[in-house]
Amino acid sequence: MQVSQQDFEKAKDQLKLLKVDPGNEVKLKLYALFKQATQGPCNTPKPGMLDFVNKAKWDAWNSLGSLPQESARQQYVDLVSSLVSSESSSHVKENPPDSKSGYETIEVFTEDNITKIVLNRPKMKNAISVKMYEEIMEALEEAAKDDSVITVLTGSGDYYCSGNDLNNFANVSAGGIKEMADNGAKLLKNFVKHFIDFPKPLIAVVNGPAVGISVTVLGLFDVVYSTDRATFHTPFSNLGQSPEGCSSYVFPKIMGLAKATEMLLFNKKLTAAEACSVGLVTEVFPDKTFQKEVRARLKAYASLPRNSLAISKQLLRSIEKEKLHEVNSQECACLKERWLSDECMNAVMSFLKKKSKL
Numbered sequence: 001m002q003v004s005q006q007d008f009e010k011a012k013d014q015l016k017l018l019k020v021d022p023g024n025e026v027k028l029k030l031y032a033l034f035k036q037a038t039q040g041p042c043n044t045p046k047p048g049m050l051d052f053v054n055k056a057k058w059d060a061w062n063s064l065g066s067l068p069q070e071s072a073r074q075q076y077v078d079l080v081s082s083l084v085s086s087e088s089s090s091h092v093k094e095n096p097p098d099s100k101s102g103y104e105t106i107e108v109f110t111e112d113n114i115t116k117i118v119l120n121r122p123k124m125k126n127a128i129s130v131k132m133y134e135e136i137m138e139a140l141e142e143a144a145k146d147d148s149v150i151t152v153l154t155g156s157g158d159y160y161c162s163g164n165d166l167n168n169f170a171n172v173s174a175g176g177i178k179e180m181a182d183n184g185a186k187l188l189k190n191f192v193k194h195f196i197d198f199p200k201p202l203i204a205v206v207n208g209p210a211v212g213i214s215v216t217v218l219g220l221f222d223v224v225y226s227t228d229r230a231t232f233h234t235p236f237s238n239l240g241q242s243p244e245g246c247s248s249y250v251f252p253k254i255m256g257l258a259k260a261t262e263m264l265l266f267n268k269k270l271t272a273a274e275a276c277s278v279g280l281v282t283e284v285f286p287d288k289t290f291q292k293e294v295r296a297r298l299k300a301y302a303s304l305p306r307n308s309l310a311i312s313k314q315l316l317r318s319i320e321k322e323k324l325h326e327v328n329s330q331e332c333a334c335l336k337e338r339w340l341s342d343e344c345m346n347a348v349m350s351f352l353k354k355k356s357k358l
């Protein structure tokens with residue numbers, strides 16, 4: 001069925017009403033499809049190398065080649081519709097269900113026996129600041145005690161999470177970088193401990209790309225659902241760091257040593273399909289139907305008997321618990337040293353410099 005001009009105009013208007021910034025990659029795609037739909041194939045001169053923004057836009061439009069205007073219009077309408085539906089089915093609602101207040105960096109809702117923790121720094125791709133580490137731990141503690149049957153962790157906006165907020169390394173306390181590394185290691189150890197010890201089924205709803213610690217702790221979740229738009233990246237060597245979240249032990253167990261090595265040593269970024277084929281992800285869904293399909297599964301799981309689920313989880317996990325705590329301690333001790341290394345400091349400085357356009 002052809003998309004009418006009216007549908008196209010409606011999609012244009014809906015786009016303006018989005019509350020969450022969909023991120024540069026999606027915005028470039030929308031720009032390119034819009035230009036192709038309204039003007040046909042790219043026909044303007046290529047901007048100069050230093051005109052970064054216009055060059056990125058030109059590249060995106062040009063990459064559509066001779067895609068017919070009708071198809072571009074269709075893809076534009078589909079993309080806007082998926083953004084609208086993922087926004088309306090995520091936390092960004094006028095009246096969220098039973099939203100627990102008091103958090104700055106996350107939102108927490110309990111509905112239908114499901115406690116949902118939403119990472120909520122979409123402009124920063126849900127990078128985990130010190131405050132966010134603390135709030136996630138607090139929310140997990142509350143979820144462990146509340147009446148819900150299952151607990152879900154997801155992200156707002158186009159990313160699931162971009163990992164540790166690298167600005168955490170920029171705020172050096174009066175005690176110097178040694179103290180910062182000590183505090184970081186304590187925080188990390190406690191954070192990962194909350195996942196190891198979590199007593200109820202814990203489900204990750206990976207709504208977009210995932211980086212660093214948000215990927216490594218996935219091995220401690222009971223189920224991981226992912227949109228086909230997500231990627232899984234642990235760029236530790238690029239950052240002069242080493243693995244955490246018990247991934248040095250859990251990843252080889254899940255996917256075998258060779259695949260774990262590609263990810264944890266050589267920074268290999270997995271697609272959602274690859275992550276599923278190595279066993280890190282339970283199931284992948286098309287982005288367009290992701291929220292709907294996942295919601296149906298979560299609702300069904302949350303109607304199962306609470307105690308039976310919790311007891312079964314303990315049976316599956318308890319044998320490994322002691323080992324996991326030991327691995328967590330070792331990984332944190334190792335990272336504490338890494339954070340003081342030139343390799344790590346140079347990598348973090350280079351990210352922060354690029355960010356501040358120095």
Ligand SMILES: CCCC/C=C/CC(=O)SCCNC(=O)CCNC(=O)[C@H](O)C(C)(C)COP(=O)(O)OP(=O)(O)OC[C@H]1O[C@@H](n2cnc3c(N)ncnc32)[C@H](O)[C@@H]1OP(=O)(O)O
Pocket residue numbers: 023024025123124125127128162163164165166167168184185187188211212213214235236239241244355
């Ligand atoms: C104390 C416990 C420590 C535990 C240790 C854990 C290890 C890890 O988690 S390692 C992984 C660390 N994360 C990264 O290396 C990712 C860094 N970010 C990026 O590479 C990119 O931002 C991106 C690929 C995630 C997204 O790129 P994209 O071009 O789509 O968007 P941007 O314009 O770059 O991002 C928007 C905005 O957000 C800032 N930002 C994103 N992620 C982070 C982050 N992890 N730390 C700090 N800031 C981040 C980004 O700089 C942009 O900010 P501005 O708008 O101000 O420029």
